[in-house]
Amino acid sequence: MDDQNKNLILATALSFAVILAWFLLFPPEEPPVEPESATVETTESTPDTATPPPxxxxxxxxxxxxxxxxxxxxxxxxxxxxxxxxxxxxxxxxxxxxxxxxxxxxxxxxxxxxxxxxxxxxxxxxxxxxxxxxxxxxxxxxxxxxxxxxxxxxxxxxxxxxxxxxxxxxxxxxxxxxxxxxxxxxxxxxxxxxxxxxxxxxxxxxxxxxxxxxxxxxxxxxxxxxxxxxxxxxxxxxxxxxxxxxxxxxxxxxxxxxxxxxxxxxxxxxxxxxxxxxxxxxxxxxxxxxxxxxxxxxxxxxxxxxxxxxxxxxxxxxxxxxxxxxxxxxxxxxxxxxxxxxxxxxxxDSIDWGWFFFLTKPIFRALHFLHGLIGNMGWSILALTLMIKAILFPLAYKSYVSMAKMKELQPEMEKLKERAGDDRQKLQQGMMELYKKEKVNPASGCLPILLQIPIFFSLYKVIFVTIELRHAAWFGPFQDLSAPDPTSLYNLFGLLPWAAPEPGTMLALIFIGILPLLLGISMWLQQKLNPAPADPTQQMIFAWMPWVFMFMLGGFASGLVVYWITNNTITFTQQYIIMRSHGHRPDVFGNIRSSFKRKKPAVAKGGNDAPKK
The missing domain is CATH 2.70.98.90 (Beta-galactosidase; Chain A, domain 5)
Structure with missing residues (x-):
C-alpha cells in the first residue's frame, strides 16, 4: 500500500470516526411535538408559586x-x-x-x-x-x-x-x-x-x-x-x-x-x-x-x-x-x-455558541451578512461555502499539488519497492529521501479534510441553535433549512400523493430525500478522481463510505446537507483542475466504469494447481 493511499485512507477513516462519534453522541433532533395552546382554567384553586425574596x-x-x-x-x-x-x-x-x-x-x-x-x-x-x-x-x-x-x-x-x-x-x-x-x-x-x-x-x-x-x-x-x-x-x-x-x-x-x-x-x-x-x-x-x-x-x-x-x-x-x-x-x-x-x-452570549465559539460566531456573522445581501438563506449557505473554500484554497492548492506529485512519483516508488524487497526499513528510508528530494509532503493531503471537521460541526451548531435559520426557506419543498430534508424516495420526491415518512422514524432513514442522495453521489464522484486502490480492504472502505454518509447525514438539518453537497462539488472541481494543470489527467468516467466491472479470478499456470478442463 503506497503512502498516498495510506494518507487518504487515514484521513477518510478519521473523518468518518469523528462524524460517527458525533452522530452517536448527538443524534439529529427528532421533530418536536408542538404543544397545544395553553388554556386558562376558571377555577380559583391554583398551584403555589415559588417563595418570593426574603x-x-x-x-x-x-x-x-x-x-x-x-x-x-x-x-x-x-x-x-x-x-x-x-x-x-x-x-x-x-x-x-x-x-x-x-x-x-x-x-x-x-x-x-x-x-x-x-x-x-x-x-x-x-x-x-x-x-x-x-x-x-x-x-x-x-x-x-x-x-x-x-x-x-x-x-x-x-x-x-x-x-x-x-x-x-x-x-x-x-x-x-x-x-x-x-x-x-x-x-x-x-x-x-x-x-x-x-x-x-x-x-x-x-x-x-x-x-x-x-x-x-x-x-x-x-x-x-x-x-x-x-x-x-x-x-x-x-x-x-x-x-x-x-x-x-x-x-x-x-x-x-x-x-x-x-x-x-x-x-x-x-x-x-x-x-x-x-x-x-x-x-x-x-x-x-x-x-x-x-x-x-x-x-x-x-x-x-x-x-x-x-x-x-x-x-x-x-x-x-x-x-x-x-x-x-x-x-x-x-x-x-x-x-x-x-x-x-x-x-x-445568551445565544449558545458552544465550545467552538471562535468559529460559530464568525460563521454566523458571515451567513447573516450574506443573507442580508441575497435575501434567501439557502443561497446564502451556498455563498458561505464558496467563501470558506476560497479562504482554504491556498492550503487546498498545496494539498492537491502534493497529491499530483505523488502520482508522478509512482514509477520511482515501484522501483524502490523492487530494490528493497522485504526490507521495510530500507524502503522507508528510500521513500523519505525521495520525498525530501522532490519536496513532497505525503501528509499534506489530509489537512484540508481535517480542517473541514470543526467547520462542519460549527456550521451544524449555527444551523441548530440560531433563530435566523428557523423556518428559513430555500425553494420548492425546502421551506425549513433547520429541519431534515422533507422529500423522500417513499413518495418519489413528491410525485406520489402520499406524504413522506416523519423525520426521525426508521422509514425516513431508509427512504431518504433528494439532498442526502445528492450528498452520496457527490462523495462517490469525488472518489472517482483516482482509480480504485488495489487492496481489497481499501476498495471496500471506499465503496461503502459515500453511502454510509448519505444515510447517516440524511436526518440532519437540510441546510447542513446543502453545505456538504456544495463543499464536495467545489472540492471535486478544484482537485480536477489542479491535477490537470500538473500533467495528471483524472479519468473519472474510466474509473466509474472499472468500479462496475468484476475482476476475473487469477488462473494459475502449470503444475498441479492448473485448472482442469
Missing part, C-alpha cells in the same frame, strides 16, 4: 418570612400590550406580565399556524410570567408592600405601546404610595421603574426585586449540543444551569426551596433560555444586585430573581429603581444592539 429586617439582615402566593388572575382586570412584534397583557393583580405572543413567529411553517406564545398566566397549564415587588424592612410587613396579589390601579395610560407607557399605582393606606412605570420598545425589551413615595413621618426601609417564574418543568429539546435552562452573567462570568440540576442546588433558603445565590457587583443579568426564546431580568448596568436561581420542590417551580439593595426613604421623599425585562426571540442582531446601546454586558 424580607429585610430592621437591622438589614435577611429573614425567611414568606408572603402570600399569587392567585389565578383569570378574572382580574388586564392592561393590553400592543406593539408591531408582540401582543399580550398585564394582570392588575400583582402587576404581572403574564401573557405574551410573538407576532413574527409561528409554531410551524403551516400558513394557519398560531403564533408562538411565550408567557402564560397562573392557572394555565404551564404558567410562565414576570412580576415585581418590594420586600419589607424595619417596621414594615408584607401587607405594607406590593406583592404577587396586590390589586393595582391604572394611574396613567390605557394600552402599553412603544409610544405610550403606562403607570400603575397602589396606596398601602399607611402613608406609602407605590408606582410602577412600564415601557416597551419596538422589539422585546420592557423597562420597569418601581418607585415609592413616603408621606409618613418615619423612614421606610425596603428593597425592590424582580422575578420570573415557570410552573412545572418546561419542555426542552433535550439535545446535548444545546443548553436550555438558566443562563446568567455574573460580572465577568457567564454561567449556565440546567433545569435538571436545579433541585440539587446547594443553598436551602427555606423549607422546600433550594437556591443558587450570587452577588453581582456591577454588571449582570439572569434569564430562562429556550432553544429560540428567552426571558431575562436585567438590572441597570453598573448597579449591584443579588442574582438568585431557585427551585421550589413542593410546587415544582423554577424561578429566577434579581434582588436589589435595601434602600431607606426618608419622610417626604421618594426613591425608585429601574430595571429591564427581555421577553422574546433570541435574534442575534436585536440582542447585539441591546448589548451595544444599553450596555448589557455579553448579552449576545
Amino acid at each position: 424580607a429585610v429586617t430592621g437591622g438589614g439582615n435577611v429573614s425567611a418570612t414568606p408572603t402570600t402566593a399569587p392567585k389565578a388572575a383569570v378574572e382580574a382586570a388586564r392592561l393590553r400590550i400592543e406593539t408591531p412584534r408582540v401582543e399580550g397583557s398585564i394582570s392588575l393583580q400583582g402587576g404581572r406580565i403574564d401573557t405574551l405572543e410573538l407576532l413574527d413567529y409561528q409554531e410551524t411553517i403551516e400558513p394557519d399556524s398560531p403564533n408562538v406564545k411565550l408567557l402564560s398566566p397562573v392557572g394555565s397549564s404551564s404558567a410562565y410570567y414576570a412580576l415585581y415587588g418590594w420586600t419589607p424592612g424595619g417596621d414594615l410587613s408584607f401587607d405594607d408592600v406590593p406583592g404577587a396579589n396586590t390589586e393595582w390601579s391604572i394611574e396613567n395610560g390605557e394600552v402599553l405601546t412603544p409610544e405610550n407607557p403606562v403607570v400603575l399605582v397602589w396606596d398601602n393606606g399607611k402613608g406609602a404610595i407605590f408606582r410602577r412605570k412600564l415601557e416597551i420598545d419596538e422589539n422585546f425589551m420592557f423597562s420597569v421603574t418601581q418607585s415609592v413615595e413616603n408621606t409618613t413621618d418615619a423612614p421606610l426601609r425596603l428593597a425592590p426585586y424582580g422575578i420570573v417564574a415557570r410552573h412545572g418543568e418546561p419542555d426542552v429539546t433535550g439535545f446535548f449540543i444545546l443548553h436550555e435552562g438558566i443562563v446568567r452573567q455574573n460580572d465577568n462570568e457567564l454561567e449556565e444551569i440546567d433545569y435538571s440540576d436545579m433541585p440539587d442546588m446547594d443553598i436551602v433558603e427555606r423549607e422546600g426551596a433550594r437556591a443558587d445565590i450570587v452577588e453581582v457587583a456591577e454588571n449582570g443579568w439572569t434569564g430562562f433560555t429556550d432553544k429560540y426564546w428567552m426571558t431575562t431580568l436585567i438590572p441597570e448596568p453598573g448597579q449591584p444586585f443579588t442574582s438568585v436561581a431557585k427551585y421550589v420542590d413542593s410546587a415544582s417551580i423554577y424561578q429566577i430573581e434579581t434582588r436589589h439593595p435595601t434602600m431607606t426613604v426618608e419622610p417626604g421623599n421618594s426613591a425608585e429603581t429601574a430595571t429591564m425585562l427581555f421577553a422574546g426571540a433570541k435574534e442575534w442582531e436585536t440582542i447585539r444592539d441591546y448589548e451595544t446601546n444599553l450596555g448589557i454586558k455579553n448579552f449576545v
Whole structure:
C-alpha cells in the first residue's frame, strides 16, 4: 500500500470516526411535538408559586418570612400590550406580565399556524410570567408592600405601546404610595421603574426585586449540543444551569426551596433560555444586585430573581429603581444592539455558541451578512461555502499539488519497492529521501479534510441553535433549512400523493430525500478522481463510505446537507483542475466504469494447481 493511499485512507477513516462519534453522541433532533395552546382554567384553586425574596429586617439582615402566593388572575382586570412584534397583557393583580405572543413567529411553517406564545398566566397549564415587588424592612410587613396579589390601579395610560407607557399605582393606606412605570420598545425589551413615595413621618426601609417564574418543568429539546435552562452573567462570568440540576442546588433558603445565590457587583443579568426564546431580568448596568436561581420542590417551580439593595426613604421623599425585562426571540442582531446601546454586558452570549465559539460566531456573522445581501438563506449557505473554500484554497492548492506529485512519483516508488524487497526499513528510508528530494509532503493531503471537521460541526451548531435559520426557506419543498430534508424516495420526491415518512422514524432513514442522495453521489464522484486502490480492504472502505454518509447525514438539518453537497462539488472541481494543470489527467468516467466491472479470478499456470478442463 503506497503512502498516498495510506494518507487518504487515514484521513477518510478519521473523518468518518469523528462524524460517527458525533452522530452517536448527538443524534439529529427528532421533530418536536408542538404543544397545544395553553388554556386558562376558571377555577380559583391554583398551584403555589415559588417563595418570593426574603424580607429585610430592621437591622438589614435577611429573614425567611414568606408572603402570600399569587392567585389565578383569570378574572382580574388586564392592561393590553400592543406593539408591531408582540401582543399580550398585564394582570392588575400583582402587576404581572403574564401573557405574551410573538407576532413574527409561528409554531410551524403551516400558513394557519398560531403564533408562538411565550408567557402564560397562573392557572394555565404551564404558567410562565414576570412580576415585581418590594420586600419589607424595619417596621414594615408584607401587607405594607406590593406583592404577587396586590390589586393595582391604572394611574396613567390605557394600552402599553412603544409610544405610550403606562403607570400603575397602589396606596398601602399607611402613608406609602407605590408606582410602577412600564415601557416597551419596538422589539422585546420592557423597562420597569418601581418607585415609592413616603408621606409618613418615619423612614421606610425596603428593597425592590424582580422575578420570573415557570410552573412545572418546561419542555426542552433535550439535545446535548444545546443548553436550555438558566443562563446568567455574573460580572465577568457567564454561567449556565440546567433545569435538571436545579433541585440539587446547594443553598436551602427555606423549607422546600433550594437556591443558587450570587452577588453581582456591577454588571449582570439572569434569564430562562429556550432553544429560540428567552426571558431575562436585567438590572441597570453598573448597579449591584443579588442574582438568585431557585427551585421550589413542593410546587415544582423554577424561578429566577434579581434582588436589589435595601434602600431607606426618608419622610417626604421618594426613591425608585429601574430595571429591564427581555421577553422574546433570541435574534442575534436585536440582542447585539441591546448589548451595544444599553450596555448589557455579553448579552449576545445568551445565544449558545458552544465550545467552538471562535468559529460559530464568525460563521454566523458571515451567513447573516450574506443573507442580508441575497435575501434567501439557502443561497446564502451556498455563498458561505464558496467563501470558506476560497479562504482554504491556498492550503487546498498545496494539498492537491502534493497529491499530483505523488502520482508522478509512482514509477520511482515501484522501483524502490523492487530494490528493497522485504526490507521495510530500507524502503522507508528510500521513500523519505525521495520525498525530501522532490519536496513532497505525503501528509499534506489530509489537512484540508481535517480542517473541514470543526467547520462542519460549527456550521451544524449555527444551523441548530440560531433563530435566523428557523423556518428559513430555500425553494420548492425546502421551506425549513433547520429541519431534515422533507422529500423522500417513499413518495418519489413528491410525485406520489402520499406524504413522506416523519423525520426521525426508521422509514425516513431508509427512504431518504433528494439532498442526502445528492450528498452520496457527490462523495462517490469525488472518489472517482483516482482509480480504485488495489487492496481489497481499501476498495471496500471506499465503496461503502459515500453511502454510509448519505444515510447517516440524511436526518440532519437540510441546510447542513446543502453545505456538504456544495463543499464536495467545489472540492471535486478544484482537485480536477489542479491535477490537470500538473500533467495528471483524472479519468473519472474510466474509473466509474472499472468500479462496475468484476475482476476475473487469477488462473494459475502449470503444475498441479492448473485448472482442469
